[in-house]
Amino acid sequence: MKRVVESDVCIIGAGITAAMVAERLAERTSASITVIEAGGRTASLAERTRTRARMLAYGENPYPNDHIRDQTGTGAMYRQMVVGGSAMHWGGAIPRYSPEDFRIRSLYGVGFDWPISWDDIEPYYQEAEERIGAAGEQGPPDCDPRSRPYPMPPLPLSYNLARMREWTDEAGIPFWTQPWARNTEPYRGRNVCQRCDTCAVCPTGAKYTPDFAFDQLLAAGRIDLFDRTLVRRLTLDPGSDRIALAEAADRDSPDDPVEFRAGTFVIAAGHAWSSHLLLLSANSRFPDGLANRTGNVGRYMTGHWYMSGYIDLPMRLYPGVFANNSLLSHRFASPGPLDRYLRHDLRLWESNVGRAPRLTNDDGRLLWGDEIMADWRARTASGATARIRAYYDVIPDRESRLTLDRANTNALGDPMPRIDYRAADATIDLEPHTLGTIRGRFEELARAGGGAVRSTRTSRLFEHPGGGCRMGDDPVTSVVDRRGRTHDHENLFVVGAPTIVSSGCANGTLTFCALSLMAAEEIGKEGLR
Amino acid sequence: MPVPLPGGTLRAVAEAVLPGELAAEGRERAVAAFERWSEGLEPVAELSHPYLVPEVRYSGPDPRPGWVAQLEGLEKECESRYGKGFGDLDVPARRGMLARPLGQAGPGLGSPASAAHVALALMAHFYTSPVATDLCYGRVIAKQQCRGLEGALGEPAALAGGGGP
Ligand SMILES: Cc1cc2nc3c(=O)[nH]c(=O)nc-3n(C[C@H](O)[C@H](O)[C@H](O)COP(=O)(O)OP(=O)(O)OC[C@H]3O[C@@H](n4cnc5c(N)ncnc54)[C@H](O)[C@@H]3O)c2cc1C
Ligand code: SF4
Secondary structure, three states: OOEEEEEEEEEEOOOHHHHHHHHHHHHHOOOOEEEEOOOOOOOOHHHHHHHHHHHHHHOEOOOOOOOOOOOOOEOOOOOOOOOOHHHHOOOOEOOOOOHHHHEHHHHHOOOOEOOOOHHHHHHHHHHHHHHHOOEOOOOOOOOOOOOOOOOEOOOOOOHHHHHHHHHHHHHOOOOEEOOEOEOOOOEOOEOOOOOOOOOOOOOOOOEOOHHHHHHHHHHOOOOEEEOOEEEEEEEEOOOOOOEEEEEEEEOOOOOOEEEEEEEEEEEOOHHHHHHHHHHHOOOOOOOOOOOOOOOOOOEEEEEEEEEEEEEEEOOOOOOOOOOOOOEEEOOOOOOOOOOOOOOEOEEEEEEOOOOOOEOEOOOOOEOOHHHHHHHHHHHHOOOEEEEEEEEEOOOEOOOOEEEEEEEEEOOOOOEEEEEEOOEOHHHHHHHHHHHHHHHHHHHHHHHHOOOEEEEEEEEEEEEEEEEEOOEOOOOOOOOEOOOOEEOOOOOEEEOOHHHOOOOOOOOOHHHHHHHHHHHHHHHHOOOOO | OOOOOOHHHHHHHHHHHOOHHHHHHHHHHHHHHHHHHHHHOOOOOEEOOOOOOOOOOEOOOOOHHHHHHHHHHHHHHHHHHHOOOHHHOOHHHHHHHHHHHHHOOOOEOOOHHHOOOHHHHHHHHHHOOHHHHHHHHOEOOOOOOOOOOHHHOOOOOEOOOOOOO
16 A cells, blocks of 8 residues: 655655764754665664674674665665665764865866865864864864864874874875764764774764764654665656655565655665665656756766875884874875876875784795794884875766666666766876875985885776766756755755765865755755644 | 584694684683684675666575585594594694695685684684784774774874784
């Protein structure tokens, strides 16, 4: 039997971007809010001590039931579909993008400008940091601008990172503590970080995960959350281009469809599933998918690439003191004028690479007991390893696409997404320059500490992915406007990762949250109750 | 319930592969921790998802029947070769018998659950533990334990009882 659920606002997805929208609307309007999540609930805070122990001991997934077996696509995408989304597992590194990110066409003649500027988004960065609970310190203002302090002081540098910062100071490159979504003070009812170093699953609740926000909203009676409920398509109002309803399948009772009717619909389904839902919702008036009159849905999928490496340093460090804290520099993300385009961040961690206990020595001889300890001590007594990584900016390409894969369907027969990422030719042309320069910087840093680069590797995985519904003022080249409203449907918004124009060279989630809050402000003006 | 690992032989293996500086008491703690770990092991368990990879990964089948057989095999071989039990051999002779299976592994210790031989599993379990790390550095690093933020900046305190270079 069909069920009908009515509300003022219907949010599709229960990840971190949905949490931002739901929380803001709940606080600032009296609208009735429905949140629909395809996945179920996973380990509660109380259960995370146990699942953490099993993750440490056996490598097990600390979040049972965090995915849907037959709901998965091809190409780099998160597997998590669960209340809280992929930010249940996240590390919680929350840098902002740099002001340059929003104007790279104007400043450097490559890529695309965003329709919004740094000044437009800055208040929403702050708001996102306050909602999440950000602990951080400001770097040099010319490469780490902000108008107000972080809500919490930074995580303390560990002994290892403090020694490493003496080294980077020597090299003349400013590094500061990575901002984190982890409490350094009691914050919004959550605990202080205990430095237990398993941040993929936090047993104390010091790391922000979106389930906390949903639980609070549920307890306050401000949202209705329908989990294990998969939205299969959006349907238009017969007489207009407004969205009338979301058709969903209750995964516990798939033969009884659920119809969600609302005044405003918000797709907060992440970088892959948002475009996917629009494409799935094709109808006779929008044969290529909703919000896709100009054929831009699923295009310009993007993310950043990286070069990483290990640097041997002549200093004694103690790996394990705080492996989940790191140093950050945005010096080269705000590089000033450039002859050839290159923007990247730099991160540094403690590491035990090359200095872990081992079974055989360099000659391949088996080591036993005390010999293993002696060999291990010899390799750690006066030398240490630092891990370094540079995310660099990849120019998005129109042909970088998410499409429906009719050869791969879920149990309901719906085609799953397929993402064929591509970087623009400019990125490929620049790559030798990019990688050569970054490697040179690694070597320069190593030399300044009297050390050497042990190894490097490159990755073309599109990290912190986004795109597919990019924002713009011109409907011909974009899917949503600067506030996330689709150009084609006045009551349909897409928020967060899908709407980015480019992915810069910094972890993206804080930006996805800030964009979601910008959209939420607009949604709040809709004449909602 | 998994078949328990033959405890006597396991302890005789431990004496050959774990550091002597642990002494009998420390070695017993390491073996007991390994036994508890082994009892809790869940074969074909879902593993943490790799970042941005949609595939779900699982751990391997149960290694414990193989480990039991290896420990029983050591006793049987010893009885045939020397007419005595594995634990009655001196440590160099025990190492001589373990060298063949361990020689196929390395240079890293890998993860205990994927160790092809029980001696390697025991070694991987101990040498990657917080106890072994502290012993190596001679400091109280206490990795992955709840330590509070306060102590992060200071050099870790010296380990009571020594260790370190
Ligand atoms: C291991 C790991 C570490 C990370 N670390 C960091 C980090 O340190 N810093 C950082 O910036 N980022 C990090 N990330 C990335 C970060 O987690 C994501 O960018 C962020 O969580 C995305 O949030 P979202 O709301 O856009 O989407 P998601 O988290 O993907 O949430 C979308 C939700 O929508 C649901 N959904 C989708 N389609 C439908 C539908 N049709 N019907 C109903 N529900 C639907 C999904 O099930 C999902 O739960 C990390 C990710 C992982 C996996
Ligand atoms: S280090 Fe802090 S944030 Fe990370 S898991 Fe431990 S308590 Fe949580």
